[in-house]
Amino acid sequence: MNHKRSQILTALLLAGGFWATAHAGDAKEIAASVCAxxxxxxxxxVAPxxxxxxGQNAVYLQKQLKDFLSGKRKxxxxxxxxxxxxxxxxxxLGVHFAREKTAPGTVEDATLVEAGRKLFQDGNTDSGIPACAGCHQVDGMGNDRYPRLAGQHQTYTLAQxxxxxxGARNNDKGKIMRSVAERLTEAEMKAVSEYLAGMEVK
Ligand code: HEC
Ligand code: HEC
Known part of the structure; x- marks a missing residue:
């Protein structure tokens, strides 16, 4: 067994012992020792x-964790x-992270922001893309049903x-996001990711 592999195994074994004793009250401790x-x-x-x-919505966070656990999201x-x-x-864990304050994002390509804003707020009637704001809210903050997007790293948003x-991510109920994303061009996805990264965080 090579060194790296044995290190990973050791980490997993330690983590296993930790989880065996962890319960609901330990969210803060799990966050600090595992997720951080x-x-x-x-x-x-820090890594994009x-x-x-x-600051993400607690209900959304819990859904994602359960989806990872059940293999619905990979x-x-x-x-x-x-x-x-x-x-x-x-x-x-969802409640714990929802209480933390979102750090503002950084715009990397300011020339894309206006096109991103337009798509987010108005959609694209030519290709039948609904306004993202209709679900994710005008301020990008989302609510219990829709995740918050404001301030997120553009690299992560674009990848999603x-x-x-x-279809690599298919844990959205009723194909709600897949049916939006299938119509988006690469340029639209990049533009809206930049806009979202620069959106004010509240
Ligand atoms: C080794 C790095 C790593 C560790 C440790 C880690 N995560 Fe993640 N997490 C990721 C990556 C990478 C993604 C994005 C996955 C993707 O692209 O779909 C992610 C995604 C998530 C998401 C989905 C967020 C969203 O906006 O949809 C949640 C929730 C999450 N992680 C919670 C946790 C929690 C809670 C812990 C600790 C128990 C944890 N993660 C530990 C790397 C990690
Ligand atoms: C009809 C409602 C609806 C519309 C319109 C919509 N979304 Fe979503 N979006 C959702 C839902 C619901 C989810 C969460 C899916 C899940 O449960 O995993 C989501 C998830 C996302 C995510 C993943 C967030 C994360 O943290 O992983 C991104 C990014 C996203 N939407 C971007 C957009 C963009 C950009 C638009 C407009 C082009 C848009 N959405 C339009 C409902 C919508």
């Missing part, structure tokens, strides 16, 4: 491929870290839209 490595100590990840969880980076969370754990479009 990728999602940041305060739920604001890891989503910010801080990601190799996330799966090994979920242990055997109960409904109580996923709910407590590409995944909905290709």
């Amino acid at each position: 490595a990728c999602h940041g100590e305060d739920g604001n990840s 491929t890891f989503p910010k969880l801080a 990601n190799e980076a996330m799966e090994p870290f979920l242990g055997s969370f109960s409904d109580g754990d996923t709910s407590a 839209m590409q995944n909905f479009k290709s």
Whole structure:
């Protein structure tokens, strides 16, 4: 067994012992010891491929965790870290991260923001794309049914839209996001991701 592999196994074994004793009240501790490595100590990840969880809606967060656990949503980076969370754990983790404050995002290509704003607020009547704001709210904050998008890393947002479009992500009930994403062009996805990254966080 090579060194890296044995390190990973050790980490998983330690994590397994931790989860065996973890219960709902430990969300803060789980977040600090397990999730922080990728999602940041305060739920604001630094690496743009890891989503910010801080300020995301609790109901949405719990749904995603349960979807990862059941295999409805797949990601190799996330799966090994979920242990055997109960409904109580996923709910407590959702509430914990929802309470944290979202750190503002950074616009990388300001020339795309206006096109992104237009698509988000008005949709594209030519290709039949509804306004994203209709579900994700005018301020991008979402609600219990729709995730918050404001301030998210553009790299992560873009990847999710590409995944909905290709069907690699298919845990949206009633194909609600897949039917939006299938009509989006790559340029539209990039533009709206930039707009969302620069949206004011509340
Ligand atoms: C090794 C890195 C890593 C660790 C540790 C990790 N995650 Fe993740 N997490 C990811 C990645 C990467 C994604 C994005 C997956 C994708 O692209 O679909 C993600 C996605 C998520 C999402 C979906 C967010 C959204 O906006 O849809 C939630 C919720 C989440 N993680 C919660 C957690 C929790 C809670 C923990 C700790 C128990 C944790 N993660 C530990 C890497 C990690
Ligand atoms: C009819 C309602 C609806 C519309 C319109 C809509 N969305 Fe969504 N969107 C959803 C739902 C519901 C989810 C959560 C799916 C799930 O449960 O995993 C979602 C998830 C997402 C996600 C993943 C968030 C994350 O943290 O992983 C992104 C990104 C997204 N939408 C972007 C957009 C954009 C951009 C538009 C406009 C072009 C749009 N959505 C239009 C309902 C909608």
